[in-house]
Amino acid sequence: MTNTTLQASREWWSQRWLELLDSYRFKKRLERARNYARQGNVLSIEFKGAKVLAKVQGSEIEPYTVSLSLNYFSDEEWGYIIETMSKKAVFAAKLLAGEMPQNIEEVFTANGLSLFPFTLGDVHSKCSCPDKANPCKHVGAIYYQLGDRFSEDPFVLFQLRGRTKEQIISDLRQLRGAKLEPEATATLDHQQTINHNQYNVKIDNFWQYNEPLDSSLVVITPSSNETVLDVLGAIPLAKTEESVINLTSSDVVMKYLETLYKEVSQKAMLAAMNVGGS
Structure with missing residues (x-):
């Protein structure tokens, strides 16, 4: 060099x-x-x-x-x-x-x-x-x-x-800490005042709802025609020799997953409607 x-x-x-x-x-x-x-x-x-x-x-x-x-x-x-x-x-x-x-x-x-x-x-x-x-x-x-x-x-x-x-x-x-601390403290105090005084938010119970649901507000609908399989597209499996009915390995797997997806969707609907429940 x-x-x-x-x-x-x-x-x-x-x-x-x-x-x-x-x-x-x-x-x-x-x-x-x-x-x-x-x-x-x-x-x-x-x-x-x-x-x-x-x-x-x-x-x-x-x-x-x-x-x-x-x-x-x-x-x-x-x-x-x-x-x-x-x-x-x-x-x-x-x-x-x-x-x-x-x-x-x-x-x-x-x-x-x-x-x-x-x-x-x-x-x-x-x-x-x-x-x-x-x-x-x-x-x-x-x-x-x-x-x-x-x-x-x-x-x-x-x-x-x-x-x-x-x-x-x-x-x-x-x-830098001395400069940022007053600003951070003021912001935190302001947020706490809003949380406790204006909205009365309790973090521990934020995701809980203990009141009974109004049945008129509950709507159960089947999934749309476009599934996650349609969004993802064909699975990139290795190419093999086509079978007698001209289906590749990817086609076979996709057909199986579509059948499985429909079965799971039906069971989910039945569970949501409480069919067969106590």
């Missing part, structure tokens, strides 16, 4: 992250970093709060330690972000489905913030290798690995800004 094909296969938010790295002017260093990421030199990646800590195997025996972080948002800023998200159910639905809403950045810009870093200078990284350039190939390898992590789980990007998936979903549910 070529670099172009690999890039195109990633989700848009992952591509945005990698475009930041691809803007770096030292292309040869980026190529080495990409190879490190593909060849398994990244031994581990873990989150410690909003910071990424990783181990990358370089040319030395001991792997290098890499740390990476973004400027995370304060609790107050996240409060504004979650409140803005809660106003659109599509954001919560998309995020719960593991997708990043296409216009998610509007939520952050509306609050004077940016989800994605603008430049590499907005990404704070450090490596224990002797290379003084930053990002070095070990840090670059973590950039690429995080791009893959973002494709699998967009909440990783939020975690770099200071909020885990569990926190975001919990806050969204609380806010």
Whole structure:
């Protein structure tokens, strides 16, 4: 798979992250970093709060330690972000489905913030290798690995800004629940008032009728000429050799069912008219 094909296969938010790295002017260093990421030199990646800590195997025996972080948002800023998200159910639905809403950045810009870093200078990284350039190939390898992590789980990007998936979903549910609860309670109270005061409906006895039926209101009629067999049509049985009277297997079964249907209809009429009853 070529670099172009690999890039195109990633989700848009992952591509945005990698475009930041691809803007770096030292292309040869980026190529080495990409190879490190593909060849398994990244031994581990873990989150410690909003910071990424990783181990990358370089040319030395001991792997290098890499740390990476973004400027995370304060609790107050996240409060504004979650409140803005809660106003659109599509954001919560998309995020719960593991997708990043296409216009998610509007939520952050509306609050004077940016989800994605603008430049590499907005990404704070450090490596224990002797290379003084930053990002070095070990840090670059973590950039690429995080791009893959973002494709699998967009909440990783939020975690770099200071909020885990569990926190975001919990806050969204609380806010949306708080908004919907007064409306739901008012609707329920209104329905109960109508049920008890206006119609006096008792659910337990809704399907019961204990009064005697007026015989003049009871009309018993036979079934119509068109039966369920006519509606369904011929039964699609496997074709066999026609019999002497040119009837197929389907014809034989249909004839039998028609006879059975008439017999059942007659017995139902007799039972409804209480013929032969006590």
